[in-house]
Amino acid sequence: xxxxxxxxxxxxxxxxxxxxxxxxxxxxxxxxxxxxxxxxxxxxxxxxxxxxxxxxxxxxxxxxxxxxxxxxxxxxxxxxxxxxxxxxxxxxxxxxxxxx
Numbered sequence: 866x867x868x869x870x871x872x873x874x875x876x877x878x879x880x881x882x883x884x885x886x887x888x889x890x891x892x893x894x895x896x897x898x899x900x901x902x903x904x905x906x907x908x909x910x911x912x913x914x915x916x917x918x919x920x921x922x923x924x925x926x927x928x929x930x931x932x933x934x935x936x937x938x939x940x941x942x943x944x945x946x947x948x949x950x951x952x953x954x955x956x957x958x959x960x961x962x963x964x965x
Contacts, residue, residue: 872935879928880958887921890914926962933959 933955940952 875928875932879925883925890918
């Protein structure tokens with residue numbers, strides 16, 4: 866039962882929280898066009914947003930791998946219960962995240 870909780874927790878943090886934060890940080894903030902302060906704002910050349918993206922995506926991938934390892938452990942302990950669709954969804958998520 867502990868492995869199931871670990872599997873759920875790791876994958877929730879990985880795919881729901883960290884990946885979404887990574888998606889939000891994919892581009893640096895830009896000033897709104899037409900607003901009065903936008904003419905005077907300078908877009909920062911500091912790549913902190915890029916490092917935040919790399920950190921979030923890397924942690925999400927590491928947590929996803931750890932969740933997959935927990936699932937492999939659970940699959941070995943399962944007695945007759947097969948979750949093929951769930952497994953295929955996990956594989957489908959891990960392959961593109963690895964390629965990224």
